[in-house]
Amino acid sequence: MGIVVKVRIDGARETLAAFRKLPKEASAELRDANQKISEDMAEKIRTAARSSDAQSALVAQGIKARRDRVPTVQAGGKKRVGRNRKPLDKVLLGANFGARFLNQFRRQTGGFQGSEDYWFFSTVEREEPRIAKEWTDAADRVLSQWGRGG
Template sequence: MGLTIRVSIAGARETLAAFRQLPKDASKELRDASTRISEVEAVKIRSAAASSSAQSALVAPGIRARRDRLPSIVVGGARKVGRNRKPLNKIMYGANFGATALKQFRPHRGAGDEDYWFFSTVEKDLPQMVDQWGRAVDKVIRRWGNG
């Protein structure tokens, strides 16, 4: 099992509930838009991982967009990588957060859960992603809504 992050957007729960009143094609269109947003972000995260450390570079190909109504990104999986053929799941946390006992990873940055590339990249890009998602919602509602 990998790590999935879904972008947290204020009011998203209510917005998605309102989408239940629209035709199914409206949700499909929103999924398409959210997937495009996620794919752009996944490229940025892969780039950050690839340039971060050798272990992070091994994880980079396992970072991908997940199709959902909210921007969503998945990292990890059972695919085996590296010289010792370890599953991505076994190295992704150490590659992103570091470790205190395992010397193959960089040092852990502390209790603040500060990471090296995954969450920090998402956090930096979050305002832009929220704005893009909001514009996509507006476009879908204009097209499929009754008003």
């Protein structure tokens, strides 16, 4: 299970449509440029997790950048962590969102639904403008290079 998050970027759909008209190497270059952006985002999320609490620090090792055309980070996995050797997927949501009835996790924040998180989505949201600008700049560079014939 786990969590996969892709950053929302205005105009990304149109930009990716333009890439479909170019050779596959152009998309590969965008993926390469995007890998660094995704790795930077993953590191910021790992740092937020490590500074949150002990369970979140355990989960930090399962946060990884995914190679895609838009910034993407994945968290979770089957690796077993902690004293009770639970899979990351089983600890991830409780560490990030808290819980109302499971005492091993912090108290769930937010209203009735408990929609606020401690570190994962809030970090992505905070970094979204910077990430969107970096991605747009990278896409513009690749498009202008390949628009001139590669």
